[in-house]
Amino acid sequence: xxxxxxxxxxxxxxxxxxxxxxxxxxxxxxxxxxxxxxxxxxxxxxxxxxxxxxxxxxxxxxxxxxxxxxxxxxxxxxxxxxxxxxxxxxxxxxxxxxxxxxxxxxxxxxxxxxxxxxxxxxxxxxxxxxxxxxxxxxxxxxxxxxxxxxxxxxxxxxxxxxxxxxxxxxxxxxxxxxxxxxxxxxxxxxxxxxxxxxxxxxxxxxxxxxxxxxxxxxxxxxxxxxxxxxxxxxxxxxxxxxxxxxxxxxxxxxxxxxxxxxxxxxxxxxxxxxxxxxxxxxxxxxxxxxxxxxxxxxxxxxxxxxxxxxxxxxxxxxxxxxxxxxxxxxxxxxxxxxxxxxxxxxxxxxxxxxxxxxxxxxxxxxxxxxxxxxxxxxxxxxxxxxxxxxxxxxxxxxxxxxxxx
Numbered sequence: 213x214x215x216x217x218x219x220x221x222x223x224x225x226x227x228x229x230x231x232x233x234x235x236x237x238x239x240x241x242x243x244x245x246x247x248x249x250x251x252x253x254x255x256x257x258x259x260x261x262x263x264x265x266x267x268x269x270x271x272x273x274x275x276x277x278x279x280x281x282x283x284x285x286x287x288x289x290x291x292x293x294x295x296x297x298x299x300x301x302x303x304x305x306x307x308x309x310x311x312x313x314x315x316x317x318x319x320x321x322x323x324x325x326x327x328x329x330x331x332x333x334x335x336x337x338x339x340x341x342x343x344x345x346x347x348x349x350x351x352x353x354x355x356x357x358x359x360x361x362x363x364x365x366x367x368x369x370x371x372x373x374x375x376x377x378x379x380x381x382x383x384x385x386x387x388x389x390x391x392x393x394x395x396x397x398x399x400x401x402x403x404x405x406x407x408x409x410x411x412x413x414x415x416x417x418x419x420x421x422x423x424x425x426x427x428x429x430x431x432x433x434x435x436x437x438x439x440x441x442x443x444x445x446x447x448x449x450x451x452x453x454x455x456x457x458x459x460x461x462x463x464x465x466x467x468x469x470x471x472x473x474x475x476x477x478x479x480x481x482x483x484x485x486x487x488x489x490x491x492x493x494x495x496x497x498x499x500x501x502x503x504x505x506x507x508x509x510x511x512x513x514x515x516x517x518x519x520x521x522x523x524x525x526x527x528x529x530x531x532x533x534x535x536x537x538x539x540x541x542x543x544x545x546x547x548x549x550x551x552x553x554x555x556x557x558x559x560x561x562x563x564x565x566x567x568x569x570x571x572x573x574x575x576x577x578x579x580x581x582x583x584x585x586x587x588x589x590x591x592x593x594x595x596x597x598x599x600x601x602x603x604x605x606x607x608x609x610x611x612x613x614x615x616x617x
Contacts, residue, residue, distance in 0.1 A: 213591050214328045216309055218263025219270075220302035221584045222248070226271045227282075228580035231573045234283035247585070254592050288548035288572035292379070295576055296386050299583075303383040306330055311458075314451065318609055322602040329598055330587070331450055332359035336489055338449045339363030340428040345437045353441045354599035356449060361590040366489075369582045370496035373562070373575055374503070378483060378490055379545030380579050388475035388482055395476040402478050404530075413485045414543075421491035445615045447600050448608050455612055479528050484543070494542030501564040504539040504550060510558040523560060526553035533560070548572050 233241035339359035474481035
């Protein structure tokens with residue numbers, strides 16, 4: 213685990229513990245502190261130990277200069293937005309280190325930089341194949357184990373608290389938001405499609421998701437899995453993905469341009485129409501016990517007879533929240549923008565049918581625990597670091613365009 217990964221992971225878990233403590237869950241905060249101490253003692257590797265010291269220092273600065281944020285106080289947007297930027301910045305730094313690592317390999321300086329394994333989170337197809345190998349053959353892949361860990365983690369997050377990964381942690385979603393805001397500065401308005409076109413367009417991401425599931429489940433026979441996982445294509449799957457974006461062909465360049473246009477055209481355009489990852493999380497989110505629910509008695513529409521739709525106007529997925537009692541839509545990202553926009557605090561909440569509520573602080577804790585504690589456990593258990601050596605990567609890089617499934 214690299215230093216950047218370690219700092220992000222330990223800072224995230226430290227912040228989760230802080231939210232528990234200042235949220236009145238002191239036993240939970242104590243359990244978190246003991247878990248972190250046990251993990252550091254079990255691992256005893258310098259990146260984690262140094263990362264813990266740096267994370268503690270950064271949290272100290274946060275508590276000193278931004279105490280409200282450190283304690284998780286304020287409206288929902290004030291908590292979610294910094295967390296989304298934290299995830300985005302972490303992945304940006306990881307991406308830059310990954311790029312520097314491969315540049316060093318190609319120029320004969322292998323061994324001076326370490327490959328960040330969390331980049332395998334961008335290999336959901338490889339992660340799906342690895343999970344299939346684990347389930348069907350008991351075969352644990354060592355080329356990109358982090359791909360399976362992160363895919364399982366994000367899937368689990370959807371079952372626990374809907375598509376909160378999309379609303380709170382996805383770096384592509386955050387980048388799309390900035391691209392949309394940039395376009396709005398120069399070209400005002402939104403050319404939104406009518407409902408009869410919007411619905412079929414939304415189905416595209418589900419078709420892509422079904423196609424990917426077919427490739428994972430039926431496209432590769434079970435008995436062929438050992439050969440595939442040890443093959444050159446799988447060993448260099450991360451580099452192939454990187455080349456897709458850094459050295460685009462005509463086809464891949466067209467796909468990238470379409471994604472950028474969609475993101476700029478409307479808010480979360482790529483998420484709404486093309487992202488197969490979001491489609492899968494949307495389907496899994498239907499199993500989540502937590503949904504945005506409207507308290508009719510407290511809502512200004514019913515209690516005061518007012519024409520209030522602030523919650524709906526705040527929703528990036530364009531869900532008519534003010535017309536629902538329970539938001540069951542697969543597009544809901546548990547971002548809590550609707551809750552933050554509601555003038556009546558008691559009217560909207562992310563809750564279960566049994567009355568359990570998840571505040572913004574609660575969603576943040578759940579996401580930090582899932583996205584950081586599980587990878588930390590995987591690292592300590594020896595199922596995180598890629599076994600593909602620098603020598604193998606350096607040898608295969610010149611032939612990258614020739615590698616096929």
